[in-house]
Amino acid sequence: MSDDVILRIDNLRKHFIVGRKGIIKREPITVKAVDGVSFDLQRGETFGIVGESGSGKSTIAYITMGMYLPTSGTITFNGRDLFERGDRRPLDLRKEIQIVFQDPGSSLNPRRTIRQILDLPLSIHQPEKDRLTEIIRLLEMVDLPPEFMHKYPRQLSGGERQIVAIARALATNPSLMILDEPTSALDVSVQGKVINLLIRLQRELNLTYLFITHDLSVMRNLATRVAIMYLGRVAEVAEAEHFFESPQHPYTQMLLSSIPVLTEAEEALRPAQIRSTGEIPSPVDLPSGCSFHTRCPQVMDHCRHVDPLMVPIDVTDSDHIVRCHLFEQANGQVQS
Amino acid sequence: MTQETPLLDIRDLSVHFHVYGGVLKVLDRINFHVLPGERVGLVGETGCGKTTTMKTILRVLPSPPANIPEGEIFFQERDVLKMSQRELVHMRGQGISMIFQDPTAALNPVFSIGQQLTAVIRYASPENQNLNKNQLRERALQALRQVALADPERLLDSYPVQLSGGMRQRVCIGMALATQPGLLIADEPGTALDVTIQDQVLRLLQNLVEQRGNSFILITHTLGIVRQMTDRVYVMYAGNMVEVAPTRRLFTNPLHPYTQGLMDAVPRLTGGGISEGIPGRIPDYMDPPSGCRFSSRCPHAMPVCSREKPPVFQVEEPADESHEVACFLYDDAQKVSNYKAEAVPV
Numbered sequence: 001m002s003d004d005v006i007l008r009i010d011n012l013r014k015h016f017i018v019g020r021k022g023i024i025k026r027e028p029i030t031v032k033a034v035d036g037v038s039f040d041l042q043r044g045e046t047f048g049i050v051g052e053s054g055s056g057k058s059t060i061a062y063i064t065m066g067m068y069l070p071t072s073g074t075i076t077f078n079g080r081d082l083f084e085r086g087d088r089r090p091l092d093l094r095k096e097i098q099i100v101f102q103d104p105g106s107s108l109n110p111r112r113t114i115r116q117i118l119d120l121p122l123s124i125h126q127p128e129k130d131r132l133t134e135i136i137r138l139l140e141m142v143d144l145p146p147e148f149m150h151k152y153p154r155q156l157s158g159g160e161r162q163i164v165a166i167a168r169a170l171a172t173n174p175s176l177m178i179l180d181e182p183t184s185a186l187d188v189s190v191q192g193k194v195i196n197l198l199i200r201l202q203r204e205l206n207l208t209y210l211f212i213t214h215d216l217s218v219m220r221n222l223a224t225r226v227a228i229m230y231l232g233r234v235a236e237v238a239e240a241e242h243f244f245e246s247p248q249h250p251y252t253q254m255l256l257s258s259i260p261v262l263t264e265a266e267e268a269l270r271p272a273q274i275r276s277t278g279e280i281p282s283p284v285d286l287p288s289g290c291s292f293h294t295r296c297p298q299v300m301d302h303c304r305h306v307d308p309l310m311v312p313i314d315v316t317d318s319d320h321i322v323r324c325h326l327f328e329q330a331n332g333q334v335q336s
Numbered sequence: 337m338t339q340e341t342p343l344l345d346i347r348d349l350s351v352h353f354h355v356y357g358g359v360l361k362v363l364d365r366i367n368f369h370v371l372p373g374e375r376v377g378l379v380g381e382t383g384c385g386k387t388t389t390m391k392t393i394l395r396v397l398p399s400p401p402a403n404i405p406e407g408e409i410f411f412q413e414r415d416v417l418k419m420s421q422r423e424l425v426h427m428r429g430q431g432i433s434m435i436f437q438d439p440t441a442a443l444n445p446v447f448s449i450g451q452q453l454t455a456v457i458r459y460a461s462p463e464n465q466n467l468n469k470n471q472l473r474e475r476a477l478q479a480l481r482q483v484a485l486a487d488p489e490r491l492l493d494s495y496p497v498q499l500s501g502g503m504r505q506r507v508c509i510g511m512a513l514a515t516q517p518g519l520l521i522a523d524e525p526g527t528a529l530d531v532t533i534q535d536q537v538l539r540l541l542q543n544l545v546e547q548r549g550n551s552f553i554l555i556t557h558t559l560g561i562v563r564q565m566t567d568r569v570y571v572m573y574a575g576n577m578v579e580v581a582p583t584r585r586l587f588t589n590p591l592h593p594y595t596q597g598l599m600d601a602v603p604r605l606t607g608g609g610i611s612e613g614i615p616g617r618i619p620d621y622m623d624p625p626s627g628c629r630f631s632s633r634c635p636h637a638m639p640v641c642s643r644e645k646p647p648v649f650q651v652e653e654p655a656d657e658s659h660e661v662a663c664f665l666y667d668d669a670q671k672v673s674n675y676k677a678e679a680v681p682v
Contacts (some may be wrong), residue, residue: 084603117654157617187381187557188601192613195603204357217603244605258535259605262558262587266605275539276532279500328603 012073035232048223102181104161115149127249159190342369349407377562380572433512437524439504450492460515479514502533
């Protein structure tokens with residue numbers, strides 16, 4: 001089983017210094033954007049990260065891409081440390097991990113044609129190949145007509161632009177794709193087309209997806225496993241099916257009950273008794289103990305002081321883990 | 337159909353924009369009305385004309401480029417398009433309030449919440465101009481209390497940057513309701529917020545509207561929110577009203593192919609995969625199709641669809657549940673002639 005792990009994130013932390021305080025302005029003010037996150041990605045799966053703004057989900061993506069160096073912790077890709085040489089990542093490792101951003105309007109250069117946009121990654125990673133044939137092949141792969149290569153991004157619709165961004169990510173023939181909210185900037189009627197394209201490409205090219213979104217309904221239809229993040233930490237990880245049938249963490253339940261839905265069947269899935277309350281605390285000034293305790297309907301005295309550990313919800317199911325004191329007790333584990 | 341006089345009644349309204357290179361025919365003879373105390377949803381995707389419609393009602397569209405070649409807008413039985421500047425100020429002050437999508441952009445960053453709130457209250461009506469400082473402050477506090485903001489006294493002296501997104505939107509809601517408007521328009525009130533915060537803000541808005549019995553227009557592209565918060569829904573596509581129905585009915589029995597496609601495209605929490613969505617893209621407003629504007633993307637398109645603009649058909653149903661759809665597929669249903677004309681005694 002462990003042979004299948006393509007990406008392993010171990011105790012990852014990223015703290016940003018956003019200012020200084022104290023009398024002589026020596027003491028740094030830090031934002032703990034990612035604070036001790038660990039998970040594995042199996043080859044060929046779609047691992048979903050869900051969280052609200054400021055939960056650190058995009059920071060994880062950017063660190064994996066090599067845009068930031070982690071403060072501590074490691075990321076290994078196919079057994080190789082991604083930061084073995086600091087931020088100077090070897091080319092053969094770079095080509096394996098690609099990213100699609102949220103807004104194709106700003107991630108595509110408006111002054112380049114689609115051909116030029118697709119040519120750039122090819123010229124870096126596959127200079128020996130016939131690049132024009134390769135561009136046509138890429139466009140065919142994402143169901144766009146070859147004439148599109150002479151167009152500029154502004155001549156395309158939002159959905160088509162995002163599909164071009166996907167084609168660009170595929171140009172280097174990666175094995176891991178990071179999808180950072182790829183459909184949030186799109187209308188619902190085109191969202192489906194992009195998502196179905198992603199599903200088809202994954203099947204054909206045996207891709208692994210790290211899918212980041214705040215939309216749980218999209219996640220339900222795409223992910224094999226889901227992690228919920230809250231203020232830089234993972235609150236719950238589970239198989240997608242299991243996750244939506246029996247969400248355990250109080251935050252997950254709050255999140256699910258906040259989603260506006262279309263049908264009665266969906267309403268039945270939402271834990272109705274959990275109502276969203278309170279504000280998301282500032283990431284500069286995190287609450288002590290469990291960071292969710294200020295909003296948790298099931299808060300105990302314990303939660304205000306002691307940070308919970310990640311524990312399986314029961315002994316038989318080690319795939320469904322939760323960071324919550326409620327389950328530590330159920331498990332009979334002693335809190336350190 | 338009810339005989340009640342609508343609070344707001346838009347009849348055959350078209351709005352064009354004159355731009356370099358031609359005329360954008362954005363709104364195409366739309367009809368829309370809101371009864372007193374009714375909660376109405378307006379659904380459609382980016383660029384379908386939802387916001388243009390609302391801006392036209394408030395007469396805040398810059399003209400030129402905007403131009404209104406035909407149509408009438410009645411608010412409290414007076415034609416908004418023929419109002420004098422004075423009457424418009426009165427209408428915007430006391431008649432209609434609006435909540436915008438992005439509370440950060442809606443609030444002025446250099447004035448305190450208190451200054452902005454008192455200004456709104458003060459200029460809402462002539463009699464408010466005589467209120468003294470303490471009375472204004474009391475009214476502002478009241479506005480903040482009703483939106484369940486903690487510590488309103490301190491908030492009055494805060495600036496928008498000191499508040500979170502959810503708090504800012506609450507302030508905007510308080511501000512909109514402070515003038516006791518007859519009609520409240522909310523344009524995507526939760527879209528800029530996180531899911532759990534959006535839920536809180538929308539529930540607050542829903543409770544306030546219910547308590548006060550306000551007439552309410554909710555503009556959004558999220559179908560789930562409309563289902564939760566409205567009595568009746570208009571579906572808009574490319575500047576046309578394509579379907580109107582009571583909310584429950586629309587969600588159980590959508591008739592227009594566009595509405596059906598839209599509902600299909602929304603991913604469900606229950607799983608089952610995601611539909612391909614609607615093929616094609618929204619037509620060019622410079623040169624819209626001569627017939628039904630949806631015909632090029634419609635799976636049921638017939639020859640007549642690209643020739644003629646479909647009239648509004650009333651689907652035969654219990655008389656109190658008026659379900660109307662602009663689509664030739666329902667041609668055998670009873671045709672509504674002189675749409676809505678009988679509803680307004682002139």
